[in-house]
Amino acid sequence: METLINYLLQFGNLNRQQIGLISSKAVIKEIKKDEYYHEAGKIPCEVIFLTDGIMRVCYYNNKGDELTKYFIDENNFLADINSYNQQIPSTEYVQAITDCKYIVLSRPVMRELSLTIIGWDEIIAKITAKGLSDKINRISPMMTEDATERYLNFLNNYPGLANRIPLSYLASYLGITPSSLSRIRKNIR
Structure with missing residues (x-):
């Protein structure tokens, strides 16, 4: 839980009470190598923070070939932001390529933190902006x-x-x- 809190603190301030609330609401889970965390066609209902291991985000093209979009490693959030925010089915699969441990923040928990912690939405917005920037910086050079x-x-x-x-x-x-x-x-x- 400490790694999640330290990550959040890079994007905003949280007092001890707020940190305690986050820690009490977050759930730690594990997934084994090669298992799928999320499948295309399903609506994401949580955001996760990967604390140990590597996951990959992949999809199938129109020929049926499986293509890897990117990898997520330790100390990073993972969420299909578009599908999560709009409550629409995802087009991507997320697979553990090593044994993984992660922290889950469910949709109801995210809503409660948003209503309870002043500045929570700003922290999440900064994390989302960083994630989108990282994605662009990862993809753009590969095209040339x-x-x-x-x-x-x-x-x-x-x-x-x-x-x-x-x-x-x-x-x-x-x-x-x-x-x-x-x-x-x-x-x-």
């Missing part, structure tokens, strides 16, 4: 880079992730085949 540059930038930006993610998922994220990724890795060693 070749496969080797994308891989090297991934290693540079996420040095701790490459060895924890199956190559097939990493290749999917980079938009290349696993054999192409193997060749790239061999050539840069």
